[in-house]
Amino acid sequence: MKSSRLPRKALLKINGKTTIEHLIERAKRAVRPQQVVMCTSTNPHDLVLAELAVKHDIYFFRGSEDDKLDRYLKAAEKYRLSFIVTVDGDDILCEPELLDKTIEHFLQTEADFITWRGLPLGAACAGIKVEALRRVCEMKAETDTEVWGGYFTETGLFKVEQMEAEEALRRPEVRMTLDYPEDLRFFERIFAELGAGGRFFSLREILTLLEEKPEIAEINRGVQAAYEEHLKKSAPVRLKS
DSSP: OOOSSSTTGGGOEETTEEHHHHHHHHHTTOSSOSOOEEEEESSGGGHHHHHHHHHTTOEEEEEOSSOHHHHHHHHHHHTTOSEEEEOOTTOTTOOHHHHHHHHHHHHHHOOSEEEEESSOBTTOOEEEEHHHHHHHHHHBOOSOOSSOTHHHHTSSOSOEEEEEOOGGGOOTTOBOOOOSHHHHHHHHHHHHHHOGGGOOOOHHHHHHHHHHOTTTTTTTGGGHHHHHHHHHTSOOOOBOO
């Protein structure tokens, strides 16, 4: 909720629902997860997110505002989870099928960390074994973990599995995350084209639409460079000595 580029973006409305409600509804469509948990902060401004979780009959956890990994760990411990799949609150069109496939891959491999390659930005999710998450939280020397994947992929300490997107979904140049006003306009157009009457639509349908109407993907393409510059300013991976 503290975004300066698009203030209170989780509560912005598209088709009569807040963006975070669209995400909740899509996450609930996944079959494999035992439960859906909204992880938000103890900042008073984020109380409304916990209230939305209750409204939509999912669990919630409120923790550190800056330390996402600590928040994830404490939420997992509260709900006694051994493996979690994370979706960022900006990624409002998460694909339920990918959530299920991530869990299935964990059951086959017992990987510490599972990520995806080739998907549009904002379409992927990440799977984390809670035992590995606990180890990271014990070792890290940084309390700002807004960007945190490197703790699993760059340290060489964990079993990492990278899943390949199928050919039809392999569109890494497409931007599907909510961070700038242009992103909001992109999502508004997607919902206008595919989401009439609250209809659910899949990632495949989105990408087919973008093939047919490539001008939609151009709506927010210009903000990607600024987004990448913002990521470069994120706190680095630092472990305790």
